[in-house]
């Protein structure tokens with residue numbers, strides 16, 4: 001299938017779209033799980049850690065939850081792949097340190113990086129919108145197997161600065177932040193509920209449907225689909 005869009009910017013989901021969910025779940029999740037206890041015990045006074053812990057307690061409805069209870073909740077949310085913002089904040093802290101130490105290198109599907117480079121060279125603005133925190137996204141793009149990809153990216157959005165990914169209002173916020181008009185924005189994601197929200201905000205939305213990904217079999221939404229990024233052609237305004 002070949003798809004063509006005239007847009008100024010492409011907004012990218014990460015897990016299931018640019019990158020394999022299996023890598024996130026099998027490599028990144030265990031990495032964060034094994035470091036949460038030390039993070040909660042040794043850096044409870046770090047303002048970002050304290051804010052995230054307060055967020056965990058709020059989601060639990062347990063204002064007095066101690067570090068053991070908080071760690072247990074984080075572990076359960078990891079098991080469920082629940083995209084809870086405080087979990088993502090804490091993961092972002094440990095992952096970005098792991099990437100900086102060279103203990104982690106991110107993953108991109110083979111088709112993705114050449115196409116991102118081409119779109120960028122053609123004047124298409126690239127933004128990221130992921131449940132992974134902005135800190136995690138920055139580290140992910142900086143420490144790729146193909147070197148530092150962060151210069152390709154103009155903006156990073158997560159559930160904290162944009163809002164939940166399945167709500168149209170979040171896409172309106174991103175459009176306002178990028179200065180883009182909805183009909184000149186294209187969102188790529190594996191998850192039908194996110195694509196529905198982007199479409200409801202007036203964006204173009206393409207479902208990236210890769211074999212082996214969790215939403216591959218789900219057949220809802222009626223969105224245009226692509227199996228790889230090569231199937232999508234973008235004409236930017238500056239480069240018709």
Ligand SMILES: CSCCC(=O)C(=O)COP(=O)(O)O
Pocket residue numbers: 013014015016024028083091129130131132133136137140165
């Ligand atoms: C570098 S982000 C790590 C992946 C992650 O934790 C996540 O939740 C990604 O979810 P997405 O919204 O990109 O599907």
Ligand SMILES: [Mg+2]
Pocket residue numbers: 013014015016017189190191
């Ligand atoms: Mg995804």
